Amino acid sequence: MPAPRATNRPELSAFLRAMRSRVRPEDVDLPETSRRRTPGLRRQEVAQLAAVSIDWYIRLEQGRxxxxxxxxxxxVGRALKLSEAERHHLHLIARGEAPPARHVAAPVSRSLRTLLHSMPTTPAWILDFRFDVLAHNAAAVALFGPGFAVGINTAEPLFLDPGARDFQLDWTRIAREHVGNLRANLARHPDDPRLRAVVGELRRQSGDFAGWWDDQTVEKRTNGTKRVLHPAAGMMTLHYDVLAVQDGSDQRLSVVTPADTEAENALRSLIFPQNGLRAVN
Known part of the structure; x- marks a missing residue:
């Protein structure tokens, strides 16, 4: 099949501006902090809600x-609260093809959801073998932003959003881990259409992903240490652990913990901004 291609850039720009203008901040749980010269969301707010960089969203709205x-x-469609018909139209004018059928995520057990929400100071989330987010706690949203939501695929913004390299200071290592993990997962689930679509999209859109995919890297992403540069909390060194859920679902529990006191204080400032809780030295 031929690769998709954008077919109507002027209409894409007009459509995104129109959809943005109709969404009020209170519709998406954002505060109304000042008088706005024009109705609707600002570009920066859409980018924040969609978990993409502001520069990327501006270029998208400009068709670049x-x-x-x-x-x-x-x-972006979720951030703009698009209907199914509007989502279909967005894909047609931006990619020249209809959107893929919505993926129905596997259920997460009640005990796992309870575990997630019992760790208020520890960012944690559940992924399936496609890297789709199935569940998360409030601490994970505090760390990654409101665009970190059930249904997003964590591998796609890592490779396709230029802002990911600014956030993930060890981007090359983390990205290669994702490639190796996806290859291992595809070997276990070779006929899964959603996983094949994710891999195909990343190979088309990211030269880094395509190059590392073709070098046959295979690895399991289980634990490690990484540095992130958060726009509000600054640089943090974090440990990450990826734990297999032993119920046959091939789900993973991902947990991030601070590597030092500075990172613990920074995480707490994000999770509890109202009272400025600090770690004990």
Missing amino acids: VGVPGAAVLDA
């Missing part, structure tokens, strides 16, 4: 990003 990925378009 080439062919955007389907998952990233869906994240």
